[in-house]
Amino acid sequence: MRVRFGDFTLDSETRQVLRDQEAVPLSTKAFDVLHLLLERRPSVVSKAELHERIWPRTFVVDANLSVLIAEIRKVLDDDAKTPRFVRTVHRVGYAFFGTAVDLAPPAPASGTADRRCWLVWDDQTFPLVDGDNVVGRDPRSTVWVDASGVSRRHARIRVADDQALLEDLGSRNGTLLREATVTAPTSLEDGDVIRVGSVTLRFRMWTAERAPQTERMPRP
Secondary structure, eight states: OEEEETTEEEETTTTEEEETTEEOOOOHHHHHHHHHHHHTTTSOEEHHHHHHHHSTTOOOOHHHHHHHHHHHHHHTTOOSSSOSSEEEETTTEEEEOSOOEEOOOOOOOTTOOOEEEEEEETTEEEEEOSEEEEEESSTTSSEEOOOTTOOTTOEEEEEETTEEEEEEOSOSSOEEETTEEOOSOEEOOTTOEEEETTEEEEEEEEETTTOOOOOOOOOO
8 A cells, every 4th residue: 555645654564654755754654544544534533443443442541542642743744723634523533524536556666476376265256465365354454255253354464576465454353374373574485374253264366487388288
C-alpha cells in the first residue's frame, strides 16, 4: 500500500512515511495506527478496534492511544482543532480527514526473477500481489475467508523481492504454519500449509528459475 496525502507518502512495504522523499520518524505502533486510518478512510475507526489491532490481547488505557495520535499529528504538522489529516470523533474513535491518493507500487528492479504467489483453499485460488496481502473475514481482504474462527483481519502475507513473509495480525485464534503458532514474521516456502481458524490454506510459489522442465511423453 502506497498512499500520497499532502506532502507525505506512506509506504506499507518499506514501513516508512516520507516527506519530499525524506523519511520522517514515527514509532512502530504510530505507523500502524496511521496505516489503518488511511486503509479505512474516510470511515471512522473505533477506539476498540484500534486497541485490538495495536495491542492484541492486552489491556491498555485510552491514554496510550492518545499518545500515538499526538505523535502522528506532530510528525504530520496536524492540529487537533483544525485537522488536515486526522479527525477525532469524540467518544468513538478517529478517522483520516483529507485527500489521499493511492499510488501504484514501484516497478520491480530489473533482473528480478519472474515470480507468482497464490493461496489455495479447497477449489478456490487467491493470487497474491507484491506488497501486503491481508487474509481475513473482511470482504475487502486480499484473501477473503468467510469461515468460523477467522478474524476480520487475521493474517498478512508480505510478498517482496524473492520471498513471502507470513504474519499474524493479532487474531483471536492465532495463525499456524507447519503446525506451529506464528509469533513473528515467518518466511513461506512453496507448498506450506497455513491454518487460520477452521480453514487450511496452501501457499504456492512459482518462479521461472525453478519451474520444472516439461516432461516428454512417449509417442505411441
